[in-house]
Amino acid sequence: MARVIFDGVSKIYSGGGQAAVNNLNMEIHDREFLVLVGPSGCGKSTAMRMVAGLEEISEGQIIIGDRVVNDLPPKDRDVAMVFQSYALYPHMTVRDNLAYPLKLRKIPKGEREQRVRKAAQTLDIEQFLDRKPKALSGGQRQRVALGRAIVRDADVFLMDEPLSNLDAKLRVQTRAELIKLHERVQTTIIYVTHDQVEAMTMGDRIAVMSLGVLQQLATPQELYDHPANKFVAGFIGSPSMNFLDVNIEASDGRLYAATPGFKMRVPDEKGRILERYRGQTVTLGVRPEHLVERSRLESHTAPDATIPVQVDVIELLGNEIFVYLQNAGTVLTSRMDPDIKLERGQKIEVAAEPHRLHFFDPQTEEVVA
């Protein structure tokens, strides 16, 4: 059981170029399920491999528990890892695969067998113990890979996209099992994925990375409600957030977000902060599910706090509908109740609760209000 600390960690590959991981600072708490998420090439796997000791750390320190592990070989770091391809030893039986890390740690035979049996029970793979990996299905192999980590009783589990080779149904099922497993084994887990749904459902906290830089480290809800910047706002949530460039204008002592197609009043609570952007352009972000037909808004909306739009395309999904809305060439996506009756070409007004509007600085892309 241990915390993991990244202290100014960078990874720069020889041959120059951009840093794969750039000055990463974060603390992963003891027994936390932390998800590292980001698009491919964002450095999340590299960050994890540095914890494992499979990549050298170019700059900074990684601390596991109370030890700086920079110069420790993988075997002395007390981490277990589950690989995307499972990386089972094809020439060994499942039993030997599970026992292998214990054998190398000179665990006596009796205890070894007992721990293998227990892990196999936990993962329901007892009946496959004498098979070779190639005689197992993808889901079964995945369990064996998990088992090989569990038997270790390691301080930290590292999981590198362990579900991405499973089919959709099995993935959802295994996801739930992993959450339960974490509760049972009570160990720190660092979980790498590019799938934001996995991240949102599994993580105690989520670290969003892009281009080697940590964008935000927060709980799933915090990430969804208060994205720190435009990248996080666009990455978390599906369909992703609508972004439009608006001009902050003032008239009658009020602030308005204006585009060539509409002029929407900025809620007062955001207005104070946006004051300094008066006369400038900012990026307005609003999630599809928060963009609703005006009459459905819970709070009272001022008539000039809406966006007039024309319904362009309606996608029926049964439990919800995606509506693509047009305003002077700008397309907005909205996710609505299927019971709302809309037709193509219909003109409606949409609005969002004040706290559902996000404003980003167009240069830094950081959230401003």
Next chain:
Amino acid sequence: MATTSLPGSGAAPIFRPKARRKFPWRAVVFYAVMIPFVLIWLVPIFTTLITSLRSMDGLRQNGPWSLPESIEWGNFREAWNQGGLSRYMANSFIITIPALIGTLFLSSLGAFALARYKFRGSLLIYFTFVGGTLLPYQILMLPVWRLTNELNLYNTYWALIVFHMAFQLGFCTFVLRNFMRTIPGEIFDAARIDGANEFRIYRQHALPLSLPSIAALATLEFTWIFNDYLWALVLVQDDKYKPVTTGLAQLLGEYSRQWNILFAGTLIAVVPTVLLFMFLQRYFIQGLTMGSSK
């Protein structure tokens, strides 16, 4: 295919003659060309077999293209004992087996490093190995002979063992390195995290997973080393140390008029190679890495 008659199509639904088979020109041409080749290929082997089993008298009377008058197993005994093949055969194994093991051991170590570690100059080393195998061995004859002399290895088993090891290393490293690169790297990473040191990874993972290619190489290399004539001629002079290849040449001198003994000796000499091929053939196709990932 089910034939259906369309109503009103005019044609009565009678049975149709089978579509006329095309004359199998391709097959005919193939066999017409290949069968003579196979026969030409087999004639010397067959003649060797027949000749080794008959008496010299019968051979003289009826010529080599006739069936034997009696089966003379004694020819083999004669070649083995008096001809000295027992000695030569033993020498061949004394030379081939250590050379083979040494080559495979060293090249698999080198291949593992070249395949799995990133270090400066690894590609250069790799190309040196490949380049070395491209060197025509004729230009090496004199230098190697002199080197063996200098090292006091001339006319010993070691001369051939060391030479074969060195000379086959390039090819084996080349083959094994390329094979080991196809093993998913995550397997080695997993072993590293499980607590294996580098040599253990080599021994318990890289080596077993390379078994198909090692087995294939072992077969090839055994044949090459076992059948080597040139270097045995250059590096060993004493009958005591001669392998079966130069030994047979020796036999040629002693039994120049006794073809049956000579041919019996030749057949004895090929037995190990043939057996080995038959035994190790199955390794060629065994894909050991199947099922390791995805």
